[in-house]
Structures are given as structure tokens and as C-alpha cells.
Amino acid sequence: MMNIPDKHKQESNNYTPNRSDNQNEYRIRTAFGQLILTKNPERSYQVVRILINKKTGHAAHRNYLKRIIKECIRKNSVKFKKFNEIKFFYNFIGTAKFNDINNEISKRASLIPW
Numbered sequence: 001m002m003n004i005p006d007k008h009k010q011e012s013n014n015y016t017p018n019r020s021d022n023q024n025e026y027r028i029r030t031a032f033g034q035l036i037l038t039k040n041p042e043r044s045y046q047v048v049r050i051l052i053n054k055k056t057g058h059a060a061h062r063n064y065l066k067r068i069i070k071e072c073i074r075k076n077s078v079k080f081k082k083f084n085e086i087k088f089f090y091n092f093i094g095t096a097k098f099n100d101i102n103n104e105i106s107k108r109a110s111l112i113p114w
Contacts, residue, residue, distance in 0.1 A: 026083075026112065030104045032092040037112075038085040045084070048073055052090040065090060072102040079109040 024039040050069050052062045069088055073080065080086055 028108045028112070030108050032096060032101055032104060033088055033090040035105065035108065036085075036087040036089070037080060037083040038087070039082060040084040043084040046080075047085045049085070049087045050090065051088070056090065056093060065096065068096075068098050068101055069105075071098070072105045075102060076106050076109050079106075079112065 026037045028035040028037070048070060050066045052065055054062075056062055056065065069090065073086060073088070
């Protein structure tokens with residue numbers, strides 16, 4: 001029998017963001033999903049995209065989660081100011097509170113090496 005790791009398990013404190021093949025893109029895994037930060041020199045404004053799977057819940061719940069995640073990104077905007085495009089792929093199934101998501105995003109964003 002094979003042990004399958006829990007995909008929502010908290011990661012260790014020595015976590016470093018993954019730099020993808022593209023030198024202008026960073027991927028950060030959180031307990032609630034993946035955050036992709038992109039530097040695009042052609043774009044002078046910042047774009048935030050949030051994708052939530054329909055398995056997460058009904059439309060009102062998904063919209064509530066989008067509002068929470070947008071607010072968390074806004075509160076940590078100083079850490080993301082060098083990036084033009086911020087994408088968050090939410091894949092957590094269960095109840096998520098604002099403080100949990102905000103703490104996770106701010107903790108992971110503080111580990112970006114610049």
C-alpha cells in the first residue's frame with residue numbers, strides 16, 4: 001500500500017519559492033493553492049487573477065473566497081509591487097477563514113528572496 005502525502009499539509013519553515021523556467025516568474029505554494037507572480041516589462045499596471053474550482057462550493061461561496069483573497073493580496077501589496085501579474089489558483093476544499101489565508105500568503109510572500 002502506498003502512502004499518499006496530504007496535499008494540504010503545512011510545509012516546513014525552510015521553504016523557498018520555485019523559480020520556473022521563465023526568469024520573470026515565481027511560483028509559491030501555499031496550503032490553500034498556488035500563487036504565481038510574473039514580471040512583465042510590457043505591462044505598466046498590475047493584474048490580479050484568482051481561479052477557484054467549482055468543486056469548492058456554490059457561486060456565493062466562491063465569490064466570497066475571491067473577495068478574501070483579493071483583500072489578502074491588497075494587504076501584502078508591498079511584497080508584490082515588483083510584479084505586474086499575480087495569479088492565485090485556489091484548490092483547498094473545506095472552510096477557510098480570512099486570517100488563515102492572510103497569514104499563509106504573508107508568510108510565504110516574506111520568503112521571496114528580494
